[in-house]
Amino acid sequence: MILTAETTDTCVAIEPRIFAILEEKKARRLTGPYIPRSIAQVTASLESLYGPGSISGLRRMAGGASKEQFVFDHGGERLVLRMDPLEGLIETCRRREDQVLRAMHGVVPVPEVRHADIDGATFGLPALVTTFVPGVAKPPQAAASVSGLRTDFDAHWIALLAPAFIDNLVCIHGFDYRAAALPDFAMPGGDPHEMALRQVNWWGKVWADDVVDAFPIMALAECWLRENLPACTDPVLVHGDYRTGNYLFDPAGGEVTAILDWELAHVGDFHEDLAWNLQPIFANRGADGETMTSGLFRRDEFLSAYENASGRTVDPAALFFYDVLAAWKCAVIDLSSCLTAARDGNNHQDALLSWLATSAHVVLSHLTALLEKGRH
Amino acid sequence: MTPDIDLRIASMVRAMEDVVRPAIDPLNSLAAEQAALIVGHLRLLAIQWSxxxxxxxxxxxxxxxxxxxxxxxxxxxxxxxxxxxxxxxxxxxxxxxxxxxxxxxxxxxxxxxxxxxxxxxxxxxxxxxxxxxxxxxxxxxxxxxxxxxxxxxxxxxxxxxxxxxxxx
Structure with missing residues (x-):
């Protein structure tokens, strides 16, 4: 089999809003370096929004490789402020995040949006204010790396969290997105290959715009993806980053309290969320040494649990395509935007970004093995 | 060449571990995470630089x-x-x-x-x-x-x- 395809010189079949924000970033990055917002600056911005003396308990939160995050109290509520730095691990749209969070309210547990500063009129750069949802991203005393990677769940926690992990994913994929207010989300057109092509074009543009050092395997992967686009006859709302680390749960009872990080959500193929969660970089070793996807499932258990709960049938060829796409997308993020933000000093967590980038070679190893398999 | 690079990196790790990290406000989780990352980067550099x-x-x-x-x-x-x-x-x-x-x-x-x-x-x-x-x-x-x-x-x-x- 010969891998051939055109590379992404143009932006056909890319979501218009995604194209717009990627273009805006190219201009915005030139205004750096980024200076992290001080508590005094954030207080002033919040008071301009809510009134003098109307907020209390403001403090920074950890995590958030692409956003500055603060927690504060206002009007009897604890709230979270998520603000864009000049550049982040990924470039996403607060307007889309606002829309999808409002749409998913009551479908799966999500924070409620209280204020969306789409153009940065209040905070200088785009931001969202949401309710604070109590919960933890890892069991108390459990080991975990940054961004929820390598979270260590024992059998007790697996039994509590794995069913909810599947149920929430099935709810997301079963959501009637066509009836929702998602004006900045491109809906399916007539071409069944469009769902896959949009993703290749999105991340191909990110790579073309932000590449730091070239890797020939990345070119090969992009060629393979363009040559092997699967048809999607059943588009769903795809979360885009559904994995351990991106949900919160009650540390006492294990109930999932919030699904987080919706900024990569889009309409697409359900295999995309499955393949993303199956990436080795998001896995951990179980007690018996087996690979546990998101720390919760063996691969076959995860897929069969999803099939049983959703009524959908996993197509091995489509899953393979999205496995390649997910690995390539991870590498695009780790080796382009992640590094340009750190290089340019345009983020508040440059040290975290340059640390995360070292994980890219685990991803490239997986990507190479997949492409080798795809030749035969 | 004296003091050498290994010694200076080791000194920075020790300062971070013994002085800086313990002094960070436990409620300042971002600063705590950044300090841990600095130590991680320094240890990786110590292994790689030569x-x-x-x-x-x-x-x-x-x-x-x-x-x-x-x-x-x-x-x-x-x-x-x-x-x-x-x-x-x-x-x-x-x-x-x-x-x-x-x-x-x-x-x-x-x-x-x-x-x-x-x-x-x-x-x-x-x-x-x-x-x-x-x-x-x-x-x-x-x-x-x-x-x-x-x-x-x-x-x-x-x-x-x-x-x-x-x-x-």
Whole structure:
């Protein structure tokens, strides 16, 4: 089999809003370096929004490789402020995040949006204010790396969290997105290959715009993806980053309290969320040494649990395509935007970004093995 | 050269661990995480810095060997990319910069061959790139093993062994 395809010189079949924000970033990055917002600056911005003396308990939160995050109290509520730095691990749209969070309210547990500063009129750069949802991203005393990677769940926690992990994913994929207010989300057109092509074009543009050092395997992967686009006859709302680390749960009872990080959500193929969660970089070793996807499932258990709960049938060829796409997308993020933000000093967590980038070679190893398999 | 780089990195790690990290407000989780990352970066640098030039030479030598024997053929895009690759491969500069330049030119050749490369050449190029990436990704995983992201650390080489002799 010969891998051939055109590379992404143009932006056909890319979501218009995604194209717009990627273009805006190219201009915005030139205004750096980024200076992290001080508590005094954030207080002033919040008071301009809510009134003098109307907020209390403001403090920074950890995590958030692409956003500055603060927690504060206002009007009897604890709230979270998520603000864009000049550049982040990924470039996403607060307007889309606002829309999808409002749409998913009551479908799966999500924070409620209280204020969306789409153009940065209040905070200088785009931001969202949401309710604070109590919960933890890892069991108390459990080991975990940054961004929820390598979270260590024992059998007790697996039994509590794995069913909810599947149920929430099935709810997301079963959501009637066509009836929702998602004006900045491109809906399916007539071409069944469009769902896959949009993703290749999105991340191909990110790579073309932000590449730091070239890797020939990345070119090969992009060629393979363009040559092997699967048809999607059943588009769903795809979360885009559904994995351990991106949900919160009650540390006492294990109930999932919030699904987080919706900024990569889009309409697409359900295999995309499955393949993303199956990436080795998001896995951990179980007690018996087996690979546990998101720390919760063996691969076959995860897929069969999803099939049983959703009524959908996993197509091995489509899953393979999205496995390649997910690995390539991870590498695009780790080796382009992640590094340009750190290089340019345009983020508040440059040290975290340059640390995360070292994980890219685990991803490239997986990507190479997949492409080798795809030749035969 | 005195005090040497190892000593200075070790001093910084100790200062971070013994003085800075304990002094961070426990409620300032961002600062605590940043301090931990600084220590992680310093420890990784301590392992890598003295081997960086040798490691780059190893990677470059393998890439050069991979490209030996490939005979680019195809239309104007492939021929132009092949000429650029030949220029990039000409000796000169430090090993890391040279390696990155050859990687960049090889990447461009893959993209050009997708446009107008002859099928037999594309097949040979893809085979070579996959074989190289298999070896290089294992090397790079080994180079960054201390960051702790790898699920299969038993597969990795020690940095001390990532030399010219173990490249192929």
């Amino acid at each position: 081997k960086a030039e040798s490691y780059a030479r190893t990677c470059l030598a393998d890439l050069e060997a991979t490209l030996e024997g490939l005979a680019p053929s195809g239309g104007p895009a492939t021929r132009a990319a092949a000429a650029d690759l030949a220029e990039a491969r000409a000796p000169g500069g430090g090993a890391e910069a040279h390696y990155k330049a050859v990687m960049r030119a090889t990447d461009s050749l893959v993209r050009a061959a997708a446009r107008d490369g002859d099928p037999a050449f594309r097949e040979a190029l893809h085979h070579a790139v996959l074989a190289f990436s298999t070896r290089q990704s294992l090397r790079d995983r080994s180079w960054f093993a201390a960051s702790g992201f790898d699920l299969n650390p038993a597969e990795l080489h020690s940095i001390a062994n990532l030399t010219m002799e173990t490249a192929r």
